[in-house]
Amino acid sequence: MKMKTIARLMPVLAIGLAGGQAYAAGFQLLEQNASGIGNAYAGSAAVAENASTIFYNPAGMTQLRAREVSAGVSAVRPTFKFDNRGTSAGFLDGTGNGGDAGSWAFVPNAYLSWGLTKDIYLGLGLGAPFGLVTEYDNPWVGGAQALKFDIKTYNINPSLAWRINDKISVGGGVSYQKMDVEYVRLAAVVSPALASTVVKLNAEDWAWGWNVGALFSPSQTTKIGVSYRSKVHHDLQGDLKSGASVVDASAKVVLPDTFIMSVTQTLNDRWEMLGDVSWTGWSSIPQVDIMRAVGTNPAQTLDTHFRDTWRFALGSNYRLNDTVKLRFGVAYDQTPVRSDQHRLVSLPDSNRTWLTTGAQIKVNPSSAVDLGVAYIKAGESHIDNNQSPLRGYVKGVYDARVWILGAQYSMAF
Numbered sequence: 530m531k532m533k534t535i536a537r538l539m540p541v542l543a544i545g546l547a548g549g550q551a552y553a554a555g556f557q558l559l560e561q562n563a564s565g566i567g568n569a570y571a572g573s574a575a576v577a578e579n580a581s582t583i584f585y586n587p588a589g590m591t592q593l594r595a596r597e598v599s600a601g602v603s604a605v606r607p608t609f610k611f612d613n614r615g616t617s618a619g620f621l622d623g624t625g626n627g628g629d630a631g632s633w634a635f636v637p638n639a640y641l642s643w644g645l646t647k648d649i650y651l652g653l654g655l656g657a658p659f660g661l662v663t664e665y666d667n668p669w670v671g672g673a674q675a676l677k678f679d680i681k682t683y684n685i686n687p688s689l690a691w692r693i694n695d696k697i698s699v700g701g702g703v704s705y706q707k708m709d710v711e712y713v714r715l716a717a718v719v720s721p722a723l724a725s726t727v728v729k730l731n732a733e734d735w736a737w738g739w740n741v742g743a744l745f746s747p748s749q750t751t752k753i754g755v756s757y758r759s760k761v762h763h764d765l766q767g768d769l770k771s772g773a774s775v776v777d778a779s780a781k782v783v784l785p786d787t788f789i790m791s792v793t794q795t796l797n798d799r800w801e802m803l804g805d806v807s808w809t810g811w812s813s814i815p816q817v818d819i820m821r822a823v824g825t826n827p828a829q830t831l832d833t834h835f836r837d838t839w840r841f842a843l844g845s846n847y848r849l850n851d852t853v854k855l856r857f858g859v860a861y862d863q864t865p866v867r868s869d870q871h872r873l874v875s876l877p878d879s880n881r882t883w884l885t886t887g888a889q890i891k892v893n894p895s896s897a898v899d900l901g902v903a904y905i906k907a908g909e910s911h912i913d914n915n916q917s918p919l920r921g922y923v924k925g926v927y928d929a930r931v932w933i934l935g936a937q938y939s940m941a942f
Contacts, residue, residue, distance in 0.1 A: 554809075554838060554840070554862040554863060554864050554865065554878060554880075554881055555785075555809070555811055555835070555838070555864065555865045555876070555878060556659055556660060556661035556680055556876065557658065557659055557785075557787075557809060558636060558656075558657055558658055558659060558660050560603035560605065560636045560638075560933060560935065561581060561584040561585070561638050561654075561656045561657075561658065562579070562581035562584070562599065562601055562638060562640075562899075562935075562937055563601040563602070563603055563887075563899050563900070563901050563935030563936050563937035564576075564578065564579060564581065564599075564601075564887075564889065564899035564901070564937050564939070565581075565585075565901070566603070566858075566885055566887055566901025566902065566903050566933060566935040567844075567855075567856025567857065567858060567885055567886055567887020567888065567889075567899070567900075567901040567902075568803050568842070568844030568845075568846070568856050568857070568858035568885065568887070569842045569843075569844055569858030569859055569860035569883040569884075569885040569903065570805060570842055570844075570858070570860065571791070571803040571804055571805040571842035571843050571844030571858050571860065572754075572791045572792065572793045572803030572804060572805055572842075572844060573585040573586075573754075573789060573791055573805055573807075573842075574586040574589075574742060574744075574754030574755060574756045574789040574790065574791035574805070575589075575744065575752040575753055575754030575791035575792055575793045575803070576589070576752075576754075576791070576793055576803065577589025577590070577591075577592040577593065577744065577752070577754070578592075579593070579597060579599040579640075579897075579899075579937075579939035580593065580597045580598055580599040580640035580641060580642040580652065580654075580939065581599050581601075581638065581640050581654075581937075581939075582642075583640045583642065583652040583653070583654040583686060583688050583702070584638075584640070584654050584656055584658075584686065585742075585754075585756060585789065585791075586700065586742035586743075586744060586754045586755075586756040586789070586791075587652060587688035587689070587690050587700030587701060587702050587740065587741075587742050587756075588690050588698040588699050588700035588742040588743050588744040588754070588756075589690070589698070589700070589742070589744055589754065590642045590644075590650035590652050590688070590690040590700060591648070591650055591690050591691070591692040591698040591700075591744070592698075592744070593642050593644075593650070593941070594644070594941040595643075595644040595941075596641075596642070596643050596644065596941065596942050597641075597642045597939065597940065597941045597942075598639075598640065598641050598642075598939070598940050598942070599639070599640045599937060599938070599939040599940075600637075600638065600639040600640070600937065600938055601637070601638055601639075601899070601935060601936055601937025601938065602635055602636065602637040602638070602935070602936060602937075603635070603636045603637075603933055603934070603935040604633060604634075604635055604933070604934045604935070605633070605634045605635070605636060605931060605932070605933050605934075606631065606632075606633050606634075606931065606932045606933075607631035607632075607634075607929070607930070607931040608629055608631045608928070608929060608930050608931070609629065609630040609631045609663060609877050609927055609928075609929050610626070610628075610629055610630075610927065610928045610929075611626045611627050611630070611669075611671070611874075611877070611912075611925050611926075611927055612626065612925050612926045612927070612928065613626055613670060613924075613925045614924055614925040614926060615924040615925070616670045616671070616921070616922060616923050616924050616925060617917065617921060617922040617924075618670040618671065618672075618673065618718050618921035618922070618923070619717075619718030619719055619724065619918075619921055620718055620719070620720060620721050620723075620724040621668055621669070621670050621671075621672055621673060621715070621718050621724050621921060622670060623670075624668040624669050624670055624672070625666060625668070625669045625670065626669060626670065626925075627665030627666050627669035627670070627671060627672075627874075628665060628666040628669075630663040630664060630665050630874075630877070631662075631663070631929075631931075632662065632664065634660075634662060636657055636660070638654075638655060638656045638657075639654075639655045639656075640652065640653065640654045640655070641653045647692075648691060648692040649689070649690070649691055649692075650689070650690040650691075650700075651687075651688070651689055652687070652688040652689070652690070652702070653685075653686070653687050653688070654684070654685075654686035654687075654688065654702075655684070655685060655686070656684050656686070657681065657682050657683060657684060658682055658684050658706075658758075658784075659680060659682045659708075659784055660680055660681055660682060661678060661679070661680040661875075661876065662677075662678070662679045662680075663675065663677065663678050663874070663875050663876070663877070664676070664677040664678075664679075665677070665874075667715075667727075668715065668724070668725070670921070670923065671874040671921065671923045672714065672715040672724075673714055673715045673716070673717055673718045673724070673916075673919065673920040673921050674714060674873070674874045674875070674914065674916060674920050674921065674923055675712070675713070675714050675873070675874045675875040676713045676714050676715065676727070677711065677712070677713040678711075678712055678713075678875035678876070679709075679710070679711040679712075680708070680709070680710055681708070681709040681710075682706055682707065682708050682709075682784075683706065683707040683709075684704050684705075684706045685704065685705045685706070686702050686703070686704045686740070687702055687703060688700060688701065688702030688740075689701060689702065695746065696745060696746050696747065697743070697744070697745055697746075698743065698744045699741075699742070699743045699744075700741070700742050700743075700744075701739065701740060701741040701742070702739065702740050702741075703737060703738070703739050703740075704737065704738040704739065704740065704758075704761065705735065705737060706735065706736055706737070706738060706761050706763075706784075707733065707734070707735050708733060708734050708736070708761075708763045708765065708782070708784070709732075709733045710730065710731070710732050710733070710765055710767075710780070710782075711729070711730070711731050712729070712730040712819075712875070713727060713728070713729045713730075714727075714728050714920070715727060715728065716728050716771060716772075717919040717920065718918075718919065718920065718921040719918060719919065726771060726772045727770075727771075727772070728769070728770065728771045729769070729770045729771075730767065730768075730769050730770075730778060730780075730819060731767045731768060731770075732765035732766055732767030732768075732778065732779065732780060733765060733766070733767060734763040734764050734765045734766060736761050736762055736763050736764070737761070738758065738759045738760065738761040738784075739758075739759045740756065740757065740758040740759065741756065741757055742754065742755060742756035742757070743755050743756075749795075750794060750795040750796075751792070751793070751794050751795075752792065752793045753790075753791070753792050754789070754790070754791045754792075755788075755789065755790050755791075756788070756789045757786065757787070757788050757789075758786060758787045759786050760783050760784060760785060760786045760810065760813055761783070761784040762781075762783050763781070763782045763783070763784065764779065764781055765779060765780045765781070765782060766778075766779050767779070769819065769821060769828060776821050776822055776823070777821070777822035778819060778820060778821055778822065778828065779819075779820050779822070780817055780818060780819050780820065781817075781818070782814060782817060783813040783814060784813070784814075785809050785810040785811045785812075785813045785814070785837075786809075786810045786813070787807060787808065787809045787810070788807065788808045789805065789806075789807040790805075790806050790807070791803070791804065791805045791806075792804045792805075798848065799847060799848050800845065800846070800847055800848075801845065801846040801848075802843075802844070802845050803842075803843070803844040803845065803846070803858075804842070804843055804844075805840070805841070805842040805843075805844075805860075806839070806840070806841055806842075807839070807840045807842075808837065808838070808839055808840075809837065809838050809840070809865070810837050811835035811836060811837055811838055811865035812835055812836055812837050812865075813835075814833050814835045814865075815833065815834060815835065816830055816831060816832050816833055816834070817830070817831040817833065818830050819831070831873065831875075832871060833865075833866075833871065833873065833876075834867050834868075834871040835865035835866070835867070836865055836866075836867050837865070838862075838863040838864065838865050839863050840860060840861065840862045840863060841860060841861050842858060842859070842860035842861075842883070843858065843859055843860070844856065844857060844858035844859075844885075845857050845858075851891070852890060852891045853888060853889070853890055853891075854888065854889040855886070855887075855888050856885070856886060856887040856888060856889070856901065857885070857886050858883065858884075858885040858886070858903075859882070859883060859884055859885070860882070860883035860885075861880070861881070861882055861883075862880065862881040862882075862883060862905075863880055864878045864879050864880050864881070865878070866878050866879065869911045869912055869913040869914075870913050870914060870915070871914070872910060872911070872912045872913075872914060873914065874912065874914070874923055877910050877912060877927040877929065878907070878910065878929075879907045879908045879909070879910040879927075879929065880907070880908045881905050881906065881907045881908070881931075882905070882906050883903055883904075883905050884903070884904050884905075884906075885901065885902065885903040885904070886901070886902060887899065887900055887901030887902060887935075888900050888901075895940060895941045895942065896938065896939065896940040896941070897938075897939050898936070898937070898938055898939075899935070899936070899937040899938075899939070900935070900936055901933070901934070901935040901936075902932070902933065902934055902935075903931075903932070903933040903935075904930070904931075904932060905930060905931040905932075905933070906930050907927075907929035907930060907931070909926055909927070909928070910926065910927035910929055911925075911926050911927075912924065912925055912926070912927065
């Protein structure tokens with residue numbers, strides 16, 4: 530009966546990934562499990578305490594029992610509020626600041642790990658590694674730059690792990706990833722008709738990627754994990770609508786590669802420390818050209834000018850008793866946005882500080898529930914983006930913060 534339940538659960542969760550996406554630095558989603566939230570994802574490539582290690586480091590499956598399943602969801606509430614400080618937007622001047630561009634989003638995930646032998650493990654992960662939604666009131670002063678920007682990814686990640694010996698394990702996998710994009714704006718600020726005409730891009734693509742990892746256990750109290758996820762090259766195809774006009778359109782986006790190095794250290798029978806350094810190759814997206822099917826000039830170019838970024842996280846676990854483990858974490862997350870001039874209203878991102886806590890509750894020797902909460906405070910985000918004359922000059926400051934609530938159930942069978 531357990532296997533039938535799991536078989537039914539996995540596709541339901543895969544469909545659930547369409548429900549909405551959320552914000553991390555850039556538009557990367559760290560929320561691939563809920564058990565890591567309480568530690569601000571410190572030690573993510575070394576922890577290997579449930580099947581969600583398939584995403585962060587597939588080599589960690591060798592630390593699990595013969596068969597394990599893990600499923601969870603993160604509820605994310607970002608806030609992005611714009612304060613106008615000198616915007617010049619033609620016929621959109623005086624139309625308002627767009628309200629709160631953030632809203633609730635839900636990011637589910639599911640994982641299954643299976644020990645084929647005592648040293649070889651097979652795994653399957655379902656998640657959403659990248660996503661973004663910003664949506665403003667229509668009209669607003671920046672409406673010709675963006676009304677809505679919605680990116681969703683759906684990632685299917687079969688993986689394999691091999692325990693070489695008691696101290697070294699390696700793993701790897703492939704990803705089959707779908708990317709959906711919806712981008713909505715007003716046509717231009719230079720006339721009343723164009724300032725009320727909606728332009729919408731809808732495009733999608735399936736593409737392949739891969740990931741590898743290694744886990745080292747130099748002692749019974751220390752684990753070191755390293756992992757790498759490749760770039761994914763998406764050739765998005767869809768249509769561009771402007772009023773009653775519809776044309777075929779395309780855009781190429783190379784989602785960034787990532788590298789993680791993690792460590793966990795057991796101090797005594799109560800305390801454990803976790804650390805994490807990660808790098809994301811955001812420079813793979815210097816700009817995005819939106820192309821019509823006819824012609825050689827872009828219909829529009831999004832000048833992102835992204836830079837590569839670093840993230841640092843530190844966490845701790847305190848074993849309160851045999852049933853409850855408390856989690857704590859802090860992290861610094863660097864934005865890929867280079868300057869005020871290159872900050873987009875569709876991605877008003879800035880450097881962030883994570884403060885997190887959570888708990889793991891053992892339901893029985895074979896299952897556990899993880900709960901986590903994170904408060905992410907972004908630095909003041911100044912924008913000075915001049916796309917005049919057509920799309921206006923947006924100048925001001927964003928107030929940004931994010932709350933994340935997560936729950937996860939893990940079971941060995």
